[in-house]
Amino acid sequence: MLIRTEAPADILVIDQLLKSVFDTDAEANLVKSLRENSQLTLSLVACSDEGEVLGHVLFSPVTLNGQDMLWQGLAPLAVAKAHQGKGIAKALVKEAFEILPELGYPACVVLGDPSYYQKFQFESASDYDLTCQWEGEVPQGAFQVRSLVEAPLQVLLEQQSGLIEYSAEFNQL
Template identity: 45%
Template sequence: MLVRVEIPVDAAGIDALLRRAFPTSAEAELVHQLREDGLLTLGVVATDDEGVVMGYVAFSPVTIAEEDRQWVALGPLAIDETLRCQGWGEKLVYEGLDALNEFGYTAVVVLGSPAYYARFGFVPAREQQLRCRWPDSDDAFQMYPLSDNHFEGVSGIVDYAAPFQRFLP
């Protein structure tokens, strides 16, 4: 398996993986729209020896209180069913976090399992007076700092890119 930044030829394989990995096509349509709108900050894939996409994680821009602070959202994250619980999700997330850090982004947010994302160092966003627009998401909404001054003057609502409003409830 090879973990790397996605390239254009991966798009069809990413779409197929997302359609297999989730119960609806919402995540596949979301990533397609993020890509079409130029809002896909980073995509990281895990491919097998034949180049088939077996894992994927996307990162897209967010704003805090309507201000761009060089933060991004993680999601969706998908691993082919045959490879789950083998550490591939972890490898994809760490590769993404490392690349974002090198690119100068200051923090990452995620709406996901606290037990899963805590292993990477994500902490509840509410501890920093941050929240997202989705109701009942306080426990699942988390953040990860990429720079030392990531919280300086930051509080309020974290808004995801527009396609999230359209494709996810």
């Protein structure tokens, strides 16, 4: 398996993958909108030895109390149904978490199942007094955060807490 940044030839394949994995077209439309509006920081694909795209992960900027702290939001993460449970998502996230700090991005947030994302060392954002813009609409513990660098989150936050906001494209979900 090869993990690489998305190429122009992958755009339609990623769109088809997202539409096949999620119940609605919302995630596919989100990725398209993020790409069109230059709100895409990192987009990786996992490919088979034959070049078939098996999985995709995307990261986009988030703000803390309206300030750009170079933090990233992970969404979406998708693996073709026929290839789920084979470690592809884990490999995609692991590769991204090696690349992002090299590019200067110190932390990441995610909205998702805590039991799934804890294996990537995500912690409840509420433990750090962080909330997201959809706080009343998401299940308890679903909003999570992790440091991508050696510095712990407490150091990265520098006594700050508050509201994490995703780019406007997420409001279409």
